[in-house]
Amino acid sequence: xxxxxxxxxxxxxxxxxxxxxxxxxxxxxxxxxxxxxxxxxxxxxxxxxxxxxxxxxxxxxxxxxxxxxxxxxxxxxxxxxxxxxxxxxxxxxxxxxxxxxxxxxxxxxxxxxxxxxxxxxxxxxxxxxxxxxxxxxxxxxxxxxxxxxxxxxxxxxxxxxxxxxxxxxxxxxxxxxxxxxxxxxxxxxxxxxxxxxxxxxxxxxxxxxxxxxxxxxxxxxxxxxxxxxxxxxxxxxxxxxxxxxxxxxxxxxxxxxxxxxxxxxxxxxxxxxxxxxxxxxxxxxxxxxxxxxxxxxxxxxxxxxxxxxxxxxxxxxxxxxxxxxxxxxxxxxxxxxxxxxxxxxxxxxxxxxxxxxxxxxxxxxxxxxxxxxxxxxxxxxxxxxxxxxxxxxxxxxxxxxxxxxxxxxxxxxxxxxxxxxxxxxxxxxxxxxxxxxxxxxxxxxxxxxxxxxxxxxxxxxxxxxxxxxxxxxxxxxxxxxxxxxxxxxxxxxxxxxxxxxxxxxxxxxxxxxxxxxxxxxxxxxxxxxxxxxxxxxxxxxxxxxxxxxxxxxxxxxxxxxxxxxxxxxxxxxxxxxxxxxxxxxxxxxxxxxxxxxxxxxxxxxxxxxxxxxxxxxxxxxxxxxxxxxxxxxxxxxxxxxxxxxxxxxxxxxxxxxxxxxxxxxxxx
Amino acid sequence: xxxxxxxxxxxxxxxxxxxxxxxxxxxxxxxxxxxxxxxxxxxxxxxxxxxxxxxxxxxxxxxxxxxxxxxxxxxxxxxxxxxxxxxxxxxxxxxxxxxxxxxxxxxxxxxxxxxxxxxxxxxxxxxxxxxxxxxxxxxxxxxxxxxxxxxxxxxxxxxxxxxxxxxxxxxxxxxxxxxxxx
Numbered sequence: 001x002x003x004x005x006x007x008x009x010x011x012x013x014x015x016x017x018x019x020x021x022x023x024x025x026x027x028x029x030x031x032x033x034x035x036x037x038x039x040x041x042x043x044x045x046x047x048x049x050x051x052x053x054x055x056x057x058x059x060x061x062x063x064x065x066x067x068x069x070x071x072x073x074x075x076x077x078x079x080x081x082x083x084x085x086x087x088x089x090x091x092x093x094x095x096x097x098x099x100x101x102x103x104x105x106x107x108x109x110x111x112x113x114x115x116x117x118x119x120x121x122x123x124x125x126x127x128x129x130x131x132x133x134x135x136x137x138x139x140x141x142x143x144x145x146x147x148x149x150x151x152x153x154x155x156x157x158x159x160x161x162x163x164x165x166x167x168x169x170x171x172x173x174x175x176x177x178x179x180x181x182x183x184x185x186x187x188x189x190x191x192x193x194x195x196x197x198x199x200x201x202x203x204x205x206x207x208x209x210x211x212x213x214x215x216x217x218x219x220x221x222x223x224x225x226x227x228x229x230x231x232x233x234x235x236x237x238x239x240x241x242x243x244x245x246x247x248x249x250x251x252x253x254x255x256x257x258x259x260x261x262x263x264x265x266x267x268x269x270x271x272x273x274x275x276x277x278x279x280x281x282x283x284x285x286x287x288x289x290x291x292x293x294x295x296x297x298x299x300x301x302x303x304x305x306x307x308x309x310x311x312x313x314x315x316x317x318x319x320x321x322x323x324x325x326x327x328x329x330x331x332x333x334x335x336x337x338x339x340x341x342x343x344x345x346x347x348x349x350x351x352x353x354x355x356x357x358x359x360x361x362x363x364x365x366x367x368x369x370x371x372x373x374x375x376x377x378x379x380x381x382x383x384x385x386x387x388x389x390x391x392x393x394x395x396x397x398x399x400x401x402x403x404x405x406x407x408x409x410x411x412x413x414x415x416x417x418x419x420x421x422x423x424x425x426x427x428x429x430x431x432x433x434x435x436x437x438x439x440x441x442x443x444x445x446x447x448x449x450x451x452x453x454x455x456x457x458x459x460x461x462x463x464x465x466x467x468x469x470x471x472x473x474x475x476x477x478x479x480x481x482x483x484x485x486x487x488x489x490x491x492x493x494x495x496x497x498x499x500x501x502x503x504x505x506x507x508x509x510x511x512x513x514x515x516x517x518x519x520x521x522x523x524x525x526x527x528x529x530x531x532x533x534x535x536x537x538x539x540x541x542x543x544x545x546x547x548x549x550x551x552x553x554x555x556x557x558x559x560x561x562x563x564x565x566x567x568x569x570x571x572x573x574x575x576x577x578x579x580x581x582x583x584x585x586x587x588x589x590x591x592x593x594x595x596x597x598x599x600x601x602x603x604x605x606x607x608x609x610x611x612x613x614x615x616x617x618x619x620x621x622x623x624x625x626x627x628x629x630x631x632x633x634x635x636x637x638x639x640x641x642x643x644x645x646x647x648x649x650x651x652x653x654x655x656x657x658x659x660x661x662x663x664x665x666x667x668x
Numbered sequence: 669x670x671x672x673x674x675x676x677x678x679x680x681x682x683x684x685x686x687x688x689x690x691x692x693x694x695x696x697x698x699x700x701x702x703x704x705x706x707x708x709x710x711x712x713x714x715x716x717x718x719x720x721x722x723x724x725x726x727x728x729x730x731x732x733x734x735x736x737x738x739x740x741x742x743x744x745x746x747x748x749x750x751x752x753x754x755x756x757x758x759x760x761x762x763x764x765x766x767x768x769x770x771x772x773x774x775x776x777x778x779x780x781x782x783x784x785x786x787x788x789x790x791x792x793x794x795x796x797x798x799x800x801x802x803x804x805x806x807x808x809x810x811x812x813x814x815x816x817x818x819x820x821x822x823x824x825x826x827x828x829x830x831x832x833x834x835x836x837x838x839x840x841x842x843x844x845x846x847x848x849x850x
Contacts (some may be wrong), residue, residue: 024822069709071696071699071706071709148723157721180722181722194716205712207703207710207772208708208709208713209708210708211706211707214704215697225781225799228799229799268841294725295725295727297688297689298688298689298720299690300690300691301690301691301695302692303688303798303800305800309723309725317722317725318723319722461699488701628772
């Protein structure tokens with residue numbers, strides 16, 4: 001008997017229209033856990049570097065995490081993995097909501113799609129009954145609209161639906177997969193879904209999920225709930241409100257716009273507006289949010305309330321979470337009401353809330369600078385807000401300039417030429433980043449930006465405070481009940497860390513300390529992504545209820561796999577290294593491991609080199625960032641080493657250029 | 669009808685405004701009632717169901733009540749604060765008209781038992797797991813007429829009899845009993 005997981009995947013070949021239920025190897029669960037870990041294994045085995053993102057041979061994997069569907073609070077994430085059309089590397093975007101547990105209750109851990117359907121279809125999973133159904137009547141429909149229509153047509157109000165909007169159908173490189181209050185947005189996975197002719201996956205499950213040692217597992221869950229209660233009542237002093245509590249940053253709940261509007265960048269991640277905020281704006285924006293926000297809502301089995309239902313005047317209700325609250329507002333130099341209104345349309349179209357506003361601001365910057373001209377924008381309104389709506393409509397339909405912009409700033413700039421590349425300035429590995437520009441290098445963030453293969457800072461950071469506490473007393477108070485640390489040494493680092501002077505950034509924490517901090521933070525995220533745990537209760541916030549000390553117990557009692565901190569750390573390292581290897585196979589090298597050039601004004605090239613060298617070493621990668629033979633063999637990834645040898649990866653240390661043509665232009 | 673007796677009445681106050689829609693109540697209810705306890709969970713077996721429709725702001729936890737062999741002739745709709753509550757409104761019955769409050773395999777009816785346990789739970793599990801206080805547990809003493817307690821098995825059998833007739837059920841039971849003995 002399998003515990004926590006079901007032991008079955010669904011294999012769907014969309015070209016042939018075939019559906020198979022395949023038993024999985026329990027040994028893979030021990031080695032790669034589940035979710036992201038086993039997704040990475042499947043992608044490594046079945047999607048070699050030659051496979052293009054829009055090839056029928058590219059896989060699109062929807063996976064529940066190992067502990068999804070167990071009583072573990074907040075464990076509800078779906079991990080979607082494929083090859084990204086934008087970065088040409090592995091994309092693994094995640095969504096909360098209700099989909100993953102429902103899949104488990106239906107009796108499956110993953111749904112693996114290959115091939116392409118000639119006509120638009122959707123998949124309906126109803127326990128043992130699985131069918132591919134016609135979706136031609138859903139073409140062009142919004143993501144939320146699609147979900148509603150499917151539930152109605154199936155007469156199944158309890159079905160959970162993940163769907164794409166028009167952007168995914170038209171293979172926009174930053175198209176998302178939407179699912180109720182949640183979305184898997186980053187890396188253009190919605191475009192791969194659209195390319196496969198798959199409009200949606202609806203799932204309903206009414207079977208049991210078992211745990212191995214019930215009493216023990218429940219005791220662990222109760223501890224977590226108690227600690228959540230404690231943390232809700234005891235926010236962390238001395239940090240900004242959205243970081244003081246648990247959950248995703250509480251953007252829906254808290255009126256924190258002052259901080260973001262004055263510290264993040266406006267427009268195409270260019271302009272910082274110090275002194276923007278005033279009483280009148282505060283009053284007006286608070287009114288906007290309070291009047292449009294109907295309710296704070298959660299994902300499956302989670303007491304937090306990180307999302308909200310939003311009803312802009314005259315528009316349908318939609319669901320929002322986190323920082324997309326302000327991305328459109330700030331890209332368009334507008335106000336909160338505009339941001340919440342356009343996000344309604346953007347959510348129905350199914351686009352990423354980070355990349356999309358930036359792409360549009362980028363287009364307008366090119367226009368202001370004469371690189372794009374009136375000829376490129378026939379009929380575009382004169383006002384900024386109107387322009388954003390106009391651009392959004394063209395991008396998701398790939399009409400005119402929208403067809404170019406739909407490839408994201410990196411590929412669009414290449415296609416436009418005439419110096420447009422300089423305006424695509426906020427990317428890492430071709431992927432648009434948070435609009436943030438700062439003054440002095442932060443060595444911890446440098447490492448995370450440079451090496452994070454989620455290519456998205458908010459999904460890498462966490463655990464360690466972002467800035468030192470000013471006084472010794474505050475630091476002592478912070479470390480007093482900081483039991484989440486994997487090693488006592490982290491407490492000492494924090495105690496000694498000063499805002500100014502000898503023990504301050506960028507030289508303190510020291511290179512080795514920075515490497516350890518980043519390694520810890522990354523490890524926790526990778527564990528979450530295999531278990532299906534929301535980062536908001538684990539790797540993202542300070543002092544979370546899940547940590548390296550209770551996770552092994554959760555896995556042991558839940559899945560019945562013997563696990564201690566060391567085994568778990570090694571498992572996480574195994575699939576983290578496998579993802580690195582997958583991307584190395586696709587040409588990624590040290591040259592790609594870098595933050596946007598202008599992320600910090602004051603850079604320290606020597607220190608940065610030292611940081612990267614030391615971090616690679618800690619990770620067991622060579623100076624090009626390639627996992628070494630010793631590392632691979634130690635992790636039992638012999639098959640990766642053999643493949644590296646066969647492909648002469650170690651001698652081809654420059655990697656592939658991988659920059660010639662985007663998948664979209666290559667097809668033409 | 670029994671005699672008048674003092675009795676502890678257990679009640680759960682449901683504050684729909686506080687519900688965040690997470691369905692932890694469904695999950696933990698099904699886990700508590702699993703055999704062995706907590707060995708599995710399955711919200712479809714839950715004795716509390718959250719009627720949830722985020723786009724219309726409907727969040728309504730409903731507890732399983734009595735089994736009924738026949739559905740009502742009419743369907744109620746409640747409109748409260750401009751929101752229309754359907755799915756037979758606030759009805760707690762395990763009824764042929766809907767899937768809720770039936771074992772998904774056997775279709776036998778389910779009923780909330782306030783998590784009776786030995787030793788007793790401090791509060792029903794759904795209340796324990798609702799950190800948002802949408803479910804508040806209260807006990808009060810009341811004078812009530814004591815009814816004969818109907819056992820789970822009896823409720824189940826009654827529904828089988830309604831469905832298949834007494835004779836068929838008895839036949840089946842004697843055949844199964846004979847088979848088990850041999």
